[in-house]
Amino acid sequence: MIVAESAHLAVAAVLLVAAPAKLRDVPGFAASVAGYRVLPGRLSLPVAVAALAAEVVSAGLLLVPGARQWGAAVAALLFTAFLVAMVAVLRRGMSVACGCFGGRDLVGPGTLARTGLLLALAVTAGLAGPVAFAPAQVPVAAVLLGLAFLTPRLFRRRRPSSGPRPGSRFALSGAPEPAGDRVLYALVSPGCGLCGAMLPEFAATAARMEVVLVSAVDGYGGAGLPVVVDPDVFDRNDIPWPPYAVVTGRDGTVLAGGGAAGPAELERVLARAERVAPT
Structure with missing residues (x-):
């Protein structure tokens, strides 16, 4: 044929x-x-x-x-x-x-x-x-x-997730009260190889600002950082996948956000956040 x-x-x-x-x-x-x-x-x-x-x-x-x-x-x-x-x-x-x-x-x-x-x-x-x-x-x-x-x-094209936009509120349940003007929320997931590889980078960032690990499921810890478990954090904030970084002001207003699959990506998010006055 x-x-x-x-x-x-x-x-x-x-x-x-x-x-x-x-x-x-x-x-x-x-x-x-x-x-x-x-x-x-x-x-x-x-x-x-x-x-x-x-x-x-x-x-x-x-x-x-x-x-x-x-x-x-x-x-x-x-x-x-x-x-x-x-x-x-x-x-x-x-x-x-x-x-x-x-x-x-x-x-x-x-x-x-x-x-x-x-x-x-x-x-x-x-x-x-x-x-x-x-x-x-x-x-x-x-x-x-x-x-x-x-x-x-x-087939209809799915709308891509874009993550929280600067100026919006980062929706997170159970987050500790921020101690500084800026907070880096590092979204990670158990079983994510890139997330594990980025843990030292997130820990190193703690010298510049407060850092909190965020996961949708329990079972993540290490690097001496506090961990918040919120099952709906990815959907609620339109975040596509971990590892993802969100920097907010003291009141939870997003200053910058983006993928954090490598040190360079994380640094770009941090640099964008540092150009914005904290709230």
Whole structure:
């Protein structure tokens, strides 16, 4: 069947488009991998590099009839891993950049459907076997590509979480009375590798201002910092994922906020807060 015989071209084209976009910004792709919060932070870069290598190798194997089934198998494993990670994100209600083609599309039903379709095409390519190239495969592959890339448009895009805005009130239950003019609330989560890696950075910030760890579930402690458990803190403040930093004044007014997956990100939040007069 011409559709099955053309599937390998569609999958190879997708991989050959996706890989260069990510290669132009490997650290950015690694940050997207870290954003899924399914791996310890230290593994984000090695996993990103391995995924890129697998995409390139799979695309090359798909274009060689004798090796096509191996290429299809690698592609199927990649798309399966992507699907598992996306499902994990959606089940946790997180707002995460897909990182699929080097862009900032959010993980959602559309990206899930597109990845599922690509997985089906990879499996189809493997089952079709070492079919020789025929010109008729090109337009059919183009139609399959069109379906894959138009699929996300059939689903309504979810509004991305943006976090609390400066000037708003940081809603937190059970917070201790602030002792200083500024307070850094470091939002963390058990099992989050990046959160654990950032604990020393949050502790070091205590020399500059009061620091409080905030978690939605119990089980977080350490670094000698006070911990507040508030199950609804992420939803109530529209915070996408941990680790996240919010700096407020004494009265709880937000001075600055943002992701804190690394020391540089945390420092940017602190710098923005220091430019605002405390309240």
